[in-house]
Amino acid sequence: xxxxRPLPRWADVALLPFLNLVLAxxxxxxxxxLIGQNPFDAIRIMAYGAFGYGEGIGFTLxxxxxxxxxxxxxxxxAHAGLFNIGGEGQAYLAGLGAIAVGLLLDxxxxxxxxxxxxxxxxxxxxxxxLIPGYLQxxxxxxxxITTIMFNFIASAIMAYLLVYVLKxxxxxxxxxxxxxxxxKIPQLRxxxxxxxxxxxxxxxxxxxxxLIFVYVLLWRTKLGFAMRTMGHNPSASLYAxxxxxxxTMIVMTISGALAGMVAVNEVLGVQSRIVIDIxxxxxxxxxAVALMGRNHPVGIALxxxxxxxxxxxxxxxxFEMPAITRDMIVVIQALVIMFTGAMEGLLRPxxxxxxxxxxxxxxxxxxxxxxxGTEG
Amino acid sequence: xxxxxxxxxxxxxxIELKRINKRFGPVWANRxxxxxxxxxxxxGIVGENGAGKSTLMSILYGFYTADSGEIYVNGKLEHIxxxxxxxxxxxxxxxxxxxxxxNFSILENVILGVEDSALLASSLAKARKELKRLAxxxxxxxxxxxxxxxxxxxxxxxxxxxxxxxxxxDTLILDEPTGVLTPEEADDLFxxxxxLREQGKTVILITHxxxxxxxxxxxxxxxxxxxxxxxxxxxxxxxxxxxxxxxGRRVLLRVEKxxxxxxKPLLEVKNLVVADDLGVDRVKGVNFAxxxxxxxxxxxxxxxxxxxxxxxxxxxxxxxxxDVVLSGQVLSLEGDDGAARARAAGLAHVPEDRQREGLVxxxxxxxxNILGYQNDKAYGEGVFLDIGAARKQAADRMQKFDVxxxxxxxxxxxxxxxxxxxxxxxxxxxxxPDVLMVGQPxxxxxxxxxxxxxxQIVKMRDAGKAILxxxxxxxxxxxLSDRILVMFDGHIVGEADPATATExxxxxxxxxxxxxxxxxxKVSADLMPNGGNP
Numbered sequence: 001x002x003x004x005r006p007l008p009r010w011a012d013v014a015l016l017p018f019l020n021l022v023l024a025x026x027x028x029x030x031x032x033x034l035i036g037q038n039p040f041d042a043i044r045i046m047a048y049g050a051f052g053y054g055e056g057i058g059f060t061l062x063x064x065x066x067x068x069x070x071x072x073x074x075x076x077x078a079h080a081g082l083f084n085i086g087g088e089g090q091a092y093l094a095g096l097g098a099i100a101v102g103l104l105l106d107x108x109x110x111x112x113x114x115x116x117x118x119x120x121x122x123x124x125x126x127x128x129x130l131i132p133g134y135l136q137x138x139x140x141x142x143x144x145i146t147t148i149m150f151n152f153i154a155s156a157i158m159a160y161l162l163v164y165v166l167k168x169x170x171x172x173x174x175x176x177x178x179x180x181x182x183x184k185i186p187q188l189r190x191x192x193x194x195x196x197x198x199x200x201x202x203x204x205x206x207x208x209x210x211l212i213f214v215y216v217l218l219w220r221t222k223l224g225f226a227m228r229t230m231g232h233n234p235s236a237s238l239y240a241x242x243x244x245x246x247x248t249m250i251v252m253t254i255s256g257a258l259a260g261m262v263a264v265n266e267v268l269g270v271q272s273r274i275v276i277d278i279x280x281x282x283x284x285x286x287x288a289v290a291l292m293g294r295n296h297p298v299g300i301a302l303x304x305x306x307x308x309x310x311x312x313x314x315x316x317x318x319f320e321m322p323a324i325t326r327d328m329i330v331v332i333q334a335l336v337i338m339f340t341g342a343m344e345g346l347l348r349p350x351x352x353x354x355x356x357x358x359x360x361x362x363x364x365x366x367x368x369x370x371x372x373g374t375e376g
Numbered sequence: 377x378x379x380x381x382x383x384x385x386x387x388x389x390x391i392e393l394k395r396i397n398k399r400f401g402p403v404w405a406n407r408x409x410x411x412x413x414x415x416x417x418x419x420g421i422v423g424e425n426g427a428g429k430s431t432l433m434s435i436l437y438g439f440y441t442a443d444s445g446e447i448y449v450n451g452k453l454e455h456i457x458x459x460x461x462x463x464x465x466x467x468x469x470x471x472x473x474x475x476x477x478x479n480f481s482i483l484e485n486v487i488l489g490v491e492d493s494a495l496l497a498s499s500l501a502k503a504r505k506e507l508k509r510l511a512x513x514x515x516x517x518x519x520x521x522x523x524x525x526x527x528x529x530x531x532x533x534x535x536x537x538x539x540x541x542x543x544x545x546d547t548l549i550l551d552e553p554t555g556v557l558t559p560e561e562a563d564d565l566f567x568x569x570x571x572l573r574e575q576g577k578t579v580i581l582i583t584h585x586x587x588x589x590x591x592x593x594x595x596x597x598x599x600x601x602x603x604x605x606x607x608x609x610x611x612x613x614x615x616x617x618x619x620x621x622x623x624g625r626r627v628l629l630r631v632e633k634x635x636x637x638x639x640k641p642l643l644e645v646k647n648l649v650v651a652d653d654l655g656v657d658r659v660k661g662v663n664f665a666x667x668x669x670x671x672x673x674x675x676x677x678x679x680x681x682x683x684x685x686x687x688x689x690x691x692x693x694x695x696x697x698x699d700v701v702l703s704g705q706v707l708s709l710e711g712d713d714g715a716a717r718a719r720a721a722g723l724a725h726v727p728e729d730r731q732r733e734g735l736v737x738x739x740x741x742x743x744x745n746i747l748g749y750q751n752d753k754a755y756g757e758g759v760f761l762d763i764g765a766a767r768k769q770a771a772d773r774m775q776k777f778d779v780x781x782x783x784x785x786x787x788x789x790x791x792x793x794x795x796x797x798x799x800x801x802x803x804x805x806x807x808x809p810d811v812l813m814v815g816q817p818x819x820x821x822x823x824x825x826x827x828x829x830x831x832q833i834v835k836m837r838d839a840g841k842a843i844l845x846x847x848x849x850x851x852x853x854x855x856l857s858d859r860i861l862v863m864f865d866g867h868i869v870g871e872a873d874p875a876t877a878t879e880x881x882x883x884x885x886x887x888x889x890x891x892x893x894x895x896x897x898k899v900s901a902d903l904m905p906n907g908g909n910p
Contacts, residue, residue: 221759222755232738232739242713
């Protein structure tokens with residue numbers, strides 16, 4: 001009989017993710033060594049590329065902006081016991097809202113465009129997530145399945161629109177028209193030359209606001225209370241008079257809205273238009289970000305920066321070490337996602353045992369649970 | 377040759393434990409436990425939750441290994457390594473939750489794990505003969521070809537006992553065996569246990585029901601906080617003395633309450649039909665009313681529709697037909713937020729399964745204190761929660777209901793069962809509802825807390841509330857209720873007066889016999905040590 005106790009909070013939120021990251025680095029290093037490159041050089045290049053100079057930091061934070069939105073989207077749903085895997089499709093389709101505001105208000109001011117674009121893309125992302133939410137609440141179709149399917153549907157819709165409907169005359173590539181004036185969200189490099197050519201833009205302010213919003217929502221509002229009740233124990237929320245079906249739809253809408261905000265960053269902040277696959281898998285990375293960040297805004301902010309660094313450092317590495325191809329970067333990113341996300345429980349039992357052995361307080365509490373818990 | 381137990385007449389002891397110690401970390405689950413169980417007796421072990429009874433039996437049955445101490449089986453020192461070893465030494469255990477394969481026949485369950493060969497036919501034939509012999513010897517009649525899920529709970533328990541006997545058990549450990557039985561079935565079980573005793577088997581009975589101890593055991597041992605407090609012949613003790621030994625202070629076993637002064641009906645249930653999750657009707661047209669200032673108890677064996685009835689009135693389950701009327705107003709309970717409307721209409725509900733429904737165990741205590749009432753203005757205007765106010769109120773209620781430890785920031789899972797129940801009761805009672813529904817108020821609750829909870833319920837009654845009580849503990853129903861309704865198979869079989877109805881009558885009604893027939897029936901003497909009085 002082993003009586004395990006949950007890890008102390010600091011170990012759960014800091015030590016465990018760190019060890020997972022180290023494990024991912026070791027395996028990545030082995031892979032890099034296997035193709036005949038020096039893994040230490042590779043890590044040095046990645047670290048420098050992500051944090052070593054202004055432009056690198058700018059790129060890292062730019063990617064982090066996306067990951068904050070998609071990570072929060074997953075976390076909000078997770079607190080209510082829902083698994084929204086559809087962030088990718090929600091963000092992609094939400095691009096339509098961003099570009100519509102950008103093009104329509106191109107002649108006005110970014111002060112008007114930015115908030116309206118946020119609202120428009122959030123609305124489209126929210127609606128796209130509400131449909132699976134409705135299907136689960138009223139028809140019992142599980143959101144995990146439907147949100148995956150909705151990613152494909154969103155992708156097909158966007159491809160159709162970009163090829164047949166939105167592509168301006170005379171353009172070869174499937175894309176929308178460009179915003180050229182006020183539709184372009186101001187870049188931070190315009191104010192801080194430190195960031196070089198990095199596409200870091202004003203959207204990051206909304207990412208920070210979103211972090212605060214989610215914290216307040218979950219732990220300071222009645223709605224958040226209801227969400228967490230349902231997430232922990234749907235029978236208790238039924239008992240408490242919380243409508244699980246309504247709440248499912250509300251939560252999915254909020255989740256989709258957060259994912260949708262990615263579109264503003266990419267469409268109006270970088271490309272000035274929508275191109276095919278503009279969301280580039282950021283929606284999926286959000287799952288790993290939320291897992292690694294323990295569904296808490298602070299953890300998500302840190303995990304988002306880590307994944308931003310991984311993306312940016314990966315680009316740098318590809319540039320500096322020609323033997324490491326783009327595919328190899330994907331392998332490294334995948335290893336980090338795998339160890340910190342999918343297999344985050346790998347080290348947990350061992351770590352819990354270690355705490356059992358070395359922490360007297362832990363041993364007392366485990367023993368208490370054991371004796372009290374098994375009495376008939 | 378194995379070491380002999382010291383002290384002469386060792387051979388008449390089936391089991392002897394000497395100075396058993398078991399620590400989990402620094403906590404002593406068992407400390408210097410000595411226990412002598414005479415062969416051919418029924419030996420009761422009582423104690424509160426956490427007293428160490430189950431740990432001790434787990435050591436005897438080979439689930440745990442003691443840190444120190446000696447176990448003698450039939451006078452021989454043994455080092456029991458696992459439950460297979462315990463069985464080989466003739467020690468069998470009947471668990472509280474049966475370990476049966478529901479869709480196997482009784483015969484198949486009996487031979488499960490002890491088949492002689494890869495082909496079943498010979499084992500089955502042998503087992504059939506052996507089962508016949510056991511059935512004759514111990515009057516344990518079962519139909520070996522019946523499928524386990526089709527037979528009653530009492531029959532399933534017999535299968536568990538047969539399984540142990542088939543494996544050659546001389547000493548049977550039974551862990552809370554009557555928790556799931558009707559009084560009739562419990563009666564049967566006790567008859568079987570007495571036959572086992574007559575045939576020379578030894579029975580160790582773990583229970584928290586003092587009346588059962590008094591009715592059937594020869595010797596009783598009391599445990600408290602990991603230590604053996606006392607062992608004495610049952611004839612020389614009384615339920616009051618045992619309760620005192622268990623808790624460590626004087627405990628009032630009977631509920632002190634004056635006569636009820638019922639007023640106008642506050643809760644009326646009219647022709648209610650409710651289906652379970654699979655769409656099967658579990659409440660089949662039920663009518664009753666609960667008046668202000670009275671406690672109406674619903675007695676019945678678990679699974680006869682009481683749970684669905686409570687859930688439906690509380691707005692957690694849609695009704696197929698019928699009405700729930702609260703203070704004259706028909707409640708609209710459709711949709712999955714019916715519970716909110718029921719609460720708004722003045723109904724408070726302490727659910728049967730507090731951990732699954734009444735609490736979010738991962739929450740801090742103060743969060744559970746507002747569960748169900750989270751939208752009240754008391755906890756903040758508008759969309760925001762006033763956490764300060766909620767925590768302060770939680771702390772006040774913890775004082776008032778003596779919840780320990782009185783820390784509203786503590787995770788709810790870390791409170792004991794009794795304290796968790798007090799958290800739920802405090803929340804529901806302090807809302808000052810018109811109608812209070814209480815399901816299994818003292819399930820898994822220590823004796824000391826039971827007294828407090830019962831007093832609180834009576835206090836609510838005396839404050840003019842209508843109280844509907846559902847419990848599988850017949851004693852609890854009888855001592856608390858002003859009127860008893862007996863439920864069987866989704867119907868209310870009849871009403872009984874707790875002051876005059878005997879346990880035997882109620883037991884028959886719980887088995888579906890109408891009250892007029894039940895009243896004349898013979899009452900078993902086994903369960904009636906005080907002549908049928910509560």
